[in-house]
Every structure is written in C-alpha cells, then in structure tokens.
Amino acid sequence: MAKPRLKAQREMAVSCRHCQARGGKLPIVAMADFIPTGLYRTTTPMPGLEPAMPAGVLVFVGQHPAGERFVVRPGSNRKNRWFWTEPTLPLLASGWIWTLRRLPPEGFYTLPEPIELSAGGRWLKNAIVQLGYNESGRGILFVAEDREGETRNVLAFSSRGRIIDDALLDRLVWAPILPVATPDIDADEAN
Numbered sequence: 001m002a003k004p005r006l007k008a009q010r011e012m013a014v015s016c017r018h019c020q021a022r023g024g025k026l027p028i029v030a031m032a033d034f035i036p037t038g039l040y041r042t043t044t045p046m047p048g049l050e051p052a053m054p055a056g057v058l059v060f061v062g063q064h065p066a067g068e069r070f071v072v073r074p075g076s077n078r079k080n081r082w083f084w085t086e087p088t089l090p091l092l093a094s095g096w097i098w099t100l101r102r103l104p105p106e107g108f109y110t111l112p113e114p115i116e117l118s119a120g121g122r123w124l125k126n127a128i129v130q131l132g133y134n135e136s137g138r139g140i141l142f143v144a145e146d147r148e149g150e151t152r153n154v155l156a157f158s159s160r161g162r163i164i165d166d167a168l169l170d171r172l173v174w175a176p177i178l179p180v181a182t183p184d185i186d187a188d189e190a191n
Contacts, residue, residue, distance in 0.1 A: 035069065035091070039058065039106070040058075040060075040100040040137070041059070041103060042056060047094065053089065056137065058073065058103075059071050059100070061100070070090055071090075073135075080106070080132035101166075103169070104170075108128060108130055110129070111172070113168075128144040129143050130161075139164045142158050142161040144156070145158065
C-alpha cells in the first residue's frame with residue numbers, strides 16, 4: 001500500500017499538454033512543494049483555520065528539517081525584523097497556497113526613485129533603506145541615517161518607517177550589505 005503522502009502526490013500530479021503530446025508528464029510533486037520558503041501576505045483566510053490565519057496578515061512559509069512545509073505568523077520584531085516562533089501550522093496541499101502574495105525578503109535595498117514626504121522632505125533616488133513589514137504584511141521602509149555626533153562610521157535606521165504600496169515594494173533594488181557579527185579590527189586601526 002502506498003504511503004498517504006505519495007498517494008496524495010499522485011492524485012495531484014500535474015500534467016502538461018505539451019509534455020503529454022510528447023508522451024510524458026511533469027514530475028509528480030505535492031502542491032505545497034511549489035511554494036518557495038519566504039515571506040508572504042495572506043489574501044484569503046486559511047480554510048478551517050480562519051481565526052489563526054486570517055486574510056491580510058504577514059506569514060512565513062518554511063520547511064522543517066524532515067522536509068514538511070509549514071506556515072507561521074510573526075512572533076516578535078527586533079531592529080525592524082520579524083522573528084518566528086512555534087507553533088507552526090502544516091502547509092497543506094490546497095488551493096489556499098496559491099492565494100498567498102510573495103513578498104521580498106526583509107533587508108537592505110536602494111530606492112528606485114525619490115519619495116516625496118508629506119512634511120516637505122524627500123528621500124533621494126538610490127537612498128539606502130531597510131525593508132520591514134507590519135503585521136498586515138505591508139512594506140515599511142526605514143531610511144539610512146548618518147547621525148551627527150556618532151563617533152563610529154555606521155548608518156542607523158529609525159524604529160519608525162514609512163508604509164509603501166506594493167508597486168514600490170516590487171521595484172526596490174537589493175543592496176548587498178555584508179552582515180558582520182563582530183568586526184575583526186577597529187576602523188581606526190585599519191588606517
């Protein structure tokens with residue numbers, strides 16, 4: 001007798017017209033395996049778990065070491081980044097996974113265009129920003145600041161940001177800033 005997971009995978013086999021014309025089929029894969037790990041915004045409630053996983057919330061789709069996919073809501077936020085904790089919910093093979101809106105990873109980006117602020121200021125094109133999210137899965141930008149009086153050569157990011165629309169969210173340009181746990185030498189010693 002086939003294992004339940006393999007049976008479910010067989011039942012969800014995806015056929016391709018072009019592959020069938022050549023006498024073949026696409027590989028048999030569970031629907032949940034099509035969803036990459038990462039951040040998403042729910043657009044509809046998770047069937048059967050509506051109170052725990054409603055529409056319009058930030059979620060993380062992950063994978064346990066044994067290979068099972070899961071979905072979880074944020075636990076806590078530190079330094080404009082979400083951290084995830086138990087309990088997680090199994091990501092079942094259902095049409096619900098196709099309603100998730102994939103989001104860019106949290107991290108550092110540059111602005112593709114200037115942003116005019118309501119208070120009269122503006123953030124310039126190519127400004128370095130940190131991308132975070134609120135609990136509703138809406139993007140929030142935190143602009144890099146060179147704080148006067150700071151003795152170290154560092155940029156700082158405020159704990160208050162600006163909510164952006166999905167159109168700008170999708171156009172942000174990744175800024176590959178190297179994460180360093182502890183610098184090997186002080187910047188003054190390098191000179």
